[in-house]
Amino acid sequence: MNTVKPKKHLGQHFLRDEGIAKRIVDSLQGHGNYEIILEIGPGTGVLSGYLIPNTQFAWWGMDVDTDSIAYLHKYFPDSMDRILEQDFLKTNIQELFNGQKVGIIGNFPYNISSQILFKILEYRNLVPEMVGMFQKEVAMRIVSGPGGKVGGILSILCQAFYDVEYLFQVDEHVFNPPPKVKSAVIRFKRNQREQLDCDEKRFFAVVKTAFNQRRKTLRNSLKPMQIDWEMADVASLPGKRAEELSVDEFVAITRASKL
Numbered sequence: 055m056n057t058v059k060p061k062k063h064l065g066q067h068f069l070r071d072e073g074i075a076k077r078i079v080d081s082l083q084g085h086g087n088y089e090i091i092l093e094i095g096p097g098t099g100v101l102s103g104y105l106i107p108n109t110q111f112a113w114w115g116m117d118v119d120t121d122s123i124a125y126l127h128k129y130f131p132d133s134m135d136r137i138l139e140q141d142f143l144k145t146n147i148q149e150l151f152n153g154q155k156v157g158i159i160g161n162f163p164y165n166i167s168s169q170i171l172f173k174i175l176e177y178r179n180l181v182p183e184m185v186g187m188f189q190k191e192v193a194m195r196i197v198s199g200p201g202g203k204v205g206g207i208l209s210i211l212c213q214a215f216y217d218v219e220y221l222f223q224v225d226e227h228v229f230n231p232p233p234k235v236k237s238a239v240i241r242f243k244r245n246q247r248e249q250l251d252c253d254e255k256r257f258f259a260v261v262k263t264a265f266n267q268r269r270k271t272l273r274n275s276l277k278p279m280q281i282d283w284e285m286a287d288v289a290s291l292p293g294k295r296a297e298e299l300s301v302d303e304f305v306a307i308t309r310a311s312k313l
Contacts, residue, residue, distance in 0.1 A: 086182020
């Protein structure tokens with residue numbers, strides 16, 4: 055097998071530009087002193103070729119595409135035992151790596167990129183750093199700060215536990231097949247917030263409820279959460295909208311919630 059045919063149902067767009075591949079790999083900073091790097095969806099191995107020789111990390115690759123797995127086995131035979139044919143979204147990485155910290159990298163399939171982030175959030179205490187390629191629109195949403203018009207649920211949840219950085223744009227023509235949208239690479243570095251100063255499940259519910267009716271003020275969108283707006287920490291917030299708030303302000307609202 056000399057090539058892998060991109061599969062539409064897997065959202066595959068294989069990166070062909072070696073310069074961009076190296077730039078993505080070089081964006082890893084080793085934040086958190088992890089020794090394992092897990093590449094999600096290595097495909098034809100354009101990132102793998104730069105990751106495997108890197109002595110800073112022990113590389114592992116994970117893909118659901120049997121053609122890609124066969125291709126990687128052929129071109130990286132010395133790493134065959136670290137090429138896993140399994141679904142990251144269904145994998146317990148704590149068990150897989152015996153509780154060791156692991157960095158994550160990948161040209162993520164756009165149709166599951168948000169799910170990948172939610173999985174990373176689930177294992178945030180094991181994942182100190184992530185460098186990933188996303189649809190540019192999604193990347194912009196993730197890194198948007200308070201007041202940004204494109205901010206959303208993902209931006210708040212990710213920024214609660216990670217410092218997020220927009221690194222660079224990637225144009226369509228460097229992929230096979232070219233996507234219909236521009237892409238962008240972003241980096242996550244685990245922040246100092248070990249846990250939220252509120253009930254975490256309630257925090258997630260407050261954030262999702264607020265952004266699901268983002269055109270409404272918080273007083274109206276969060277009525278189901280029964281917020282005590284008389285509390286000093288949140289008294290100035292009911293007239294604002296979800297995208298105007300910081301992580302800490304959502305935490306304060308969560309603490310003032312009765313549901």
